[in-house]
Amino acid sequence: MHRKRTPLLIAVKSGSIETVDILLTNGARTNVVSKDGKTPLHYAGKSGKVEMLEFWIRRGDYDVNVKDKRKRTPLFNAVKSGSVEAVDFLLTNGASADVVDIAGTTPLHCAGKSGKVEMLEFWIKRGDYDVNVKDKRKRTPLFNAVKSGSIEAVNILLTNGARADVVSKDGETLLHCASESGEVEMLEFWISRGDYDVNVKDKRNRTPLFNALDRFNSSVEAVDILLTNGASTDVMDADDDSTPLHCASETGNCKIIKLLITKGKADVNAVDEDGKTLLHCAGESGEVEMLEFWIKKGDYDVNVKDEENKTPLFSALSRFNSSVEAVDILLTNGASTDVVDTSYSGTTPLHCAIETGSSKIIKLLITKGKADVNAVDKNNRTPLFKAVKKGNIQAVDILLTNGARTDVVDKDGETLLHCASESGEVEMLEFWIKKGDCDVNVKDERNRTPLFSALERFNSSVEAVDILLTNGAKTDVVDEHDDSTPLHCASETGDSKIIELLITKGEADVNAVDKNSIV
Structure with missing residues (x-):
């Protein structure tokens, strides 16, 4: 995550007064805040160092109760650091203890999240908050302590009156939280207490087993403990009809998959509300081992289709960082590339x-x-249209080398030159103008030329407009839908450079009116 922190903020968090002094001596600004609104005093709280807090409080650049964008004061950060000394110092210097952030979180919630026994004892002893205080999601500090994985922190809260029968706004119990933590000891602690049935459901009908499978690095041990204690695998998420096995397939962890099937007797033929099978989920995970497992198991045809006619190959191509290996395995095992999805787009795997x-x-x-x-989608667009619009010269070159046609027109009459203009990519635009497949003033069904397309983008490119004008793009063409001209479109972008370019170089009529009589 980019927090837009300056070297000063990072130095403050590190707790090094010497480094902070050097930066300030060399002109570092003190009136800086990070992207989330944290000041140097917030970062001093994060450091957990009393000396650093004292340094900034003495300087007086910020009020001790200054709030970030989440309405958190430096006290929250000090609590999270786990330093009781830092917290005590802030309180002694005027920090308010009765603060609540935008999510309803209190310092006692943060103390729970820290998992530090001393911090919890400090706040409980002070008595500023009821031990069962709830945030906006109706979660008490005990929820945070459970997620921290600290049994000691949990015991401190329970000993001091924390209720174990609490349920969050989403219907989650402490057993759901323990499962999500992935901490085996925490999970065993709550199961042995017996406060909840192992198959207790939240408002989405999800049991703790779902939570154990939600994590990116789901724990095999946690899943095994739940199954050993009777967790059911035939429960469905009320939102999408997915089962624990669907969730596990998305994690890409074969050990968990095998465990759910062998020990949990999970139904391998289950499909979610979209008709997605476990092979679809495996494709989406991009995990080679997972795909090989399901293909080898043979429960599904490699071209099995969901409700939108999409095969696992589509799923493998839906990820931002799609796996070449995953796609290769599917193709090796007979995945078809001539299938068309039946959604609004009607695309093929190549699209x-x-x-x-x-x-x-x-x-x-x-x-x-x-x-x-040259396969077309529902808008009559070939994969080449997509490649041009994305400004991907390499993809365009591959498609052309393999026979992609350049004389294609989509359902709205747009050409590849319209797409190149819309991309705003100078290299792409020059490539298509140089190829000469389309006249620079070629019109779509609405009488719009590529110049209109170049002006459609939120951040229209001055260079793209200039290239089109240099190559003869006209400015006196009118959109048949509303009689607007390129100058009308440019005026909507608010880009003065483009407007000036259309007038001076393109000789645009500044008095042209559209159907709304707008000049």
Whole structure:
């Protein structure tokens, strides 16, 4: 995450007074805040160092109760650091203890999240908050302590009156939280207490087993403990009809998958509300081992389709960082590239491959998968349209080399030159103008030329407009829908450079009116 922190903020967090002094001596500004609104005093709290807090409080640049964008004061950060000394120092110097952030979180919630026994004892002893105080999601500090994984922190809260029968706004229990933490000891602690049935459900009908499978690095041990204690695998998420096995397939962890099938007797033929099978989920995970497992198991045809006619190959191509290996395995095992999804777009796997931006995947689908480079979607657009619009010269080159037609027109009459103009990519635009397949003033169904397309973008490119004008783009053409001209469109972008360019170089009529009589 980019927090837009200056070296000073980072130095403050490190707790090094010497480094902070050097930066300030050399002109570092003190009136800086991070992207989330944290000041140097917040970062001093994060450091947990009394000397650093004292340094900034003495300077007086900020009020001790200054708030960031989440309405958190430096006290919150000090609590999270786990330093009781830092917290005590802030309180002694005027920090308010009765603060609540934008989510309803109190310092006692933060103390729970820290998992530090001393910090919890400090706040409980002070008595500023009821031990069962709830945030806006109806979570008490005990929820935070459970997620921290600290049994000691949990015991301190329970000993001091924390209720174990609490349920969050979403219907989650402490057993759900323990499962989500992935901490085996914490999970065993709550199961042995017996406060909840192992199959207790939240408002989405999800049991703790779902929570154990939600984590990116789901714990095999946690899943095993839940199954050993009777966790059911045939429960469905009320939102999308997915089962624990669907969730596990998305994690890409084969050990967990096998555990759910062998020990949990999970139904391998379960499909979610979209008709997605476990092979679809495996494709989406991009995990090679997972795909090989399901293909080898043979429960599904490699071209099994969901409700939108999408096969696992589509799923493998839906990820931002789609795996070349995953696509290769599917193709090796007979995945078809000539299937068309029945959604509003009507795309093929090759259309989807263009979206990934991966030249290797695009080549693989064409060479190994024999994908039709001229297949059209519901808008009559070929994969080449997508490649041009994305400004991907490499993809364009691969498609053209493999026979992609350049004389194509989409449902709205747009050409590849319209798409190149819309991309705003100078290199792409010059490429198509140089190819000469389309007149620079070619019109779509609405009488709009590529110049209109160049002016449609939120951040329209001055260079793209200049190239079009240099190559003869006219400014006196009118959109048949509303009689607007390129100058009307440019005026909507608010870009003065483009407007000036259209008038001086393109000789645009400044008095042209559209159907709304707007000049």
